[in-house]
């Protein structure tokens with residue numbers, strides 16, 4: 001079940017671009033909100049029964065300390081299923097919205113020496129928070145933003161902050177634009193111990209992945225809006241989930257997810273995206289025995305973690321730390 005454990009007040013709605021609105025969310029009585037690390041997202045439950053995930057677009061100050069506000073950017077998707085239309089058309093300043101506490105499956109690898117942050121369009125939101133966090137820490141980083149034109153660039157005020165501005169590079173798709181970034185050239189050489197973070201629409205993600213195909217997989221960190229179109233995978237086979245801590249075995253049918261099987265026996269696993277994107281359902285386990293179908297764990301993490309909403313056992317049994 002998705003979490004709805006906080007209520008916030010919409011303090012300010014601001015138009016960022018013709019398609020993007022920002023929403024500033026605060027505690028209804030002015031108290032502090034739970035802290036988070038840059039890269040985190042929240043689930044927003046909106047009018048019409050929709051629930052969508054949005055990355056937090058500003059750094060909370062680090063170290064998980066309490067936050068005075070949450071800032072999200074919502075792009076109106078003309079062909080969407082109603083969530084963004086609800087945010088744009090039905091939510092007003094002063095409204096109360098139920099949300100989840102922040103969760104982070106896209107953290108900054110603070111120990112790295114250099115960070116390259118690449119965002120396509122509204123994918124800039126988590127990377128903007130990361131850039132602010134890295135700037136505050138005095139880290140070596142570059143934030144590259146790819147948008148259609150200057151008019152489609154959101155959060156320009158934040159990008160102009162003196163701490164951030166020297167690290168920002170812009171690419172405009174418009175043919176007459178002079179600011180361009182050649183992805184292949186940008187990613188051709190990987191400086192030792194540099195980390196790449198990518199968020200944007202599917203085509204952009206694929207273009208970056210292709211250009212960074214020679215980068216070590218564990219140095220490339222992605223956050224998808226939706227599972228790639230070709231990600232369905234083979235039909236599932238039945239298997240058994242062995243819960244190491246409880247000492248019990250739970251059968252998972254071919255047409256059932258591990259999360260559904262656990263819910264059926266009364267074991268509640270929090271879920272959100274149910275597509276392997278957000279990391280909410282990730283638990284510890286013998287990852288080598290899993291057929292991983294998520295888009296949020298690195299190869300290293302997959303050795304000891306499993307996303308239960310989508311992953312299955314490689315053979316008959318999958319052992320997890322539950």
Ligand code: FES
Nearest residue numbers: 272274276279309
């Ligand atoms: S619920 Fe989002 S990864 Fe499983």
